[in-house]
Each structure stands twice: as structure tokens, then as C-alpha cells.
Amino acid sequence: MANPHKTRGTAWESAIRDFLNRFLGLVDETGALRDPMSGDNIRRAAQEGARDVGDIHAAPFIIEAKDVASRAVPTWLRQAEVEAVHAGFPHGVVVHKTRRAPVHAGRVHFTVRTWTRVRLALGHTSRNTAELYGCTFTVRGLDTDRWYVSMSLWDFASLLADYRAHSGVARALR
Template sequence: MSNPNKARGTAWESSVRDYLNRHLGLVDPDGRFLHPASADNVRRAAQEGARDVGDIHCHPFILECKDVKSPAVPTWLRQAVTEAGHAGYPFGVVVHKRRGAGASSGRVHFPISTWTAVRDTLGMPVDDAAGLYGAVYSARGTDTNRWYVTISLADFADLLADIRGAHRVPS
């Protein structure tokens, strides 16, 4: 790959995907899917051009992955929400790489509206969700479209397992 920024972004996407699949127990020790056709598997999406569908499909989330030095979280969140809509997923979030840290330390940013919908799905009050998942709230000015919630990728993996469990149909 001749573009170093694209290579770095692709490597970050793969690290996020691999971390989530391992954390959720979806792969064997060699990284092969236990159930290759399962909708629960976390996968990197093919690029779709103008109607991009996000970097990683992680039902019920679309993950937009960013490995850049200078964050632009509100702009990225608008992109993630749009791409989730293109893919037909209810939630779009951003996973930002922390310099010098492993995948589990990545920062997952949620628009306030998405965080609220996820909490409601789990039936959790604000303080309970914040405490359980280590949420940090960022309010930028009076425009609530620029407000967001941040948790670590490790906490997101736990949240993902919890939300998937909340949606399971008993056998």
C-alpha cells in the first residue's frame, strides 16, 4: 500500500476488529471465526464510495475508525451517524486511536443521542451507565450536536456484549 496514512488507518481498523472479535469470544486462538456466517462477527466493511457504510460492522453499531493526531470528534460523529444510516444500522460511533497505546485503550465516542438510546436499550440510568462503562461527557458550547460521550474500546466491548445480550431471543 503506497499511501502511509491509508495503511495506518487500515491497520487500526484491523486492530479494532480483531480486539472485539477476541474479546467477544467469536474467534479461535488463531483468529479464525468460530461460526463464519454469524451476524455477530465483527467485520471490516468494503468501501462503498459516496454511500459509505462505515469501517467496521459490529451489529448494532457501525464503527468509524480514526488514527490521526488531531481529533475532530463532532465532525467524525456526523460521519458515523450518516454511515450507520447508509448501512441500515441503528448506531454510529467513532473509535479514535490513542498514540502509543494498544487497541483496548482506543477511545469510542458516541453522540449524546446514541448514548441515550443505548442506555435506554439497556434500561440504565445515566449514572449507572457512566459508572459501569467509564463514560466521560464532553459538552462543547450550547450546540448539543457537538456534545458527546467517550469510553474506552475495552469498555465498549463490554457494552457491546451487554447490548447484544439484551437483544437475544431466548432459545
């Protein structure tokens, strides 16, 4: 019998991938990729030995998907950033499933450092980025390594589309 935790995690990864591909218009009405060879496609990564490269590749982001009840966001973010380096991508984020809610309600978490790099690449101020993408901020004590920024997966999909349009990064990765 398959591991139920692995099965649930795989289903969450697939749901994220499918939502982002639909949102970005990368699939046709049947759900098939319009261009299977495109670097723009969101894909689940094949695990490659000891150097984990993240769960989902959504250039220029590596996504670490979490479908668990108890949260450990700062730890997950450190993991996502290491995996982004392994995969050769500039940004690592975490998508945590929101219980009893549609996939687009999942919460995407960024380190403050990653969020700052992304908003600067888009040419936005902190306030403007927070308003455009529905960002919330979690500040835990004086240790800034435990601070993070969150938004819904829906808002992340909009940010991803804007980032790609602004920087042309996905096309450069082809």
C-alpha cells in the same frame, strides 16, 4: 508505493476488528472465526461506491475508525451517523486511536443521542451507565450537537456484549 495514511488506517481498523472479535469470543485460539457466516462477527466493511457504510460493522453499531493526531470528534460523529443510516444500522460511533497505547485503550465516542438510546435499551440510568462503562462527557458550549460521550474500546466491548445479550439484536440481523 502504498499511501502511508491509508496503510495506517487499515491497520487500525483491523486491530479494532480483531480485538472485538477476541473480546466477544468469536474467534478460536488460532484467531480464526468460529462461525464465518455469523452475523455476530465484527468485520471490516467493503466500501460500496458513493454511499460509505462505515469502516467496521459491529452489529448494531457502525464504527468509524480514526488514526489521526488532531481530533474533530463532532464532525466524525456526524459522519458515523450518516454511514450507519447508509448501512441500515441504528447506531454510529467513532473509535479514535490513543497514541502509544494498546488497542483496547482507544477512545470510543458517541453522540449524546446515540448514548441515550443505547443506555435506555439496556434499561440503565445515566449515572449507572457512566459508572458501568467508564463514560466521560464532553460538553462544548450551548450547542448540544457538539456534546459527546466517550469510553475506552475495552468498555465499549463490554457494552456491546451487554447490548447484544439484552436485545438479541445481532441474532436478529442474521
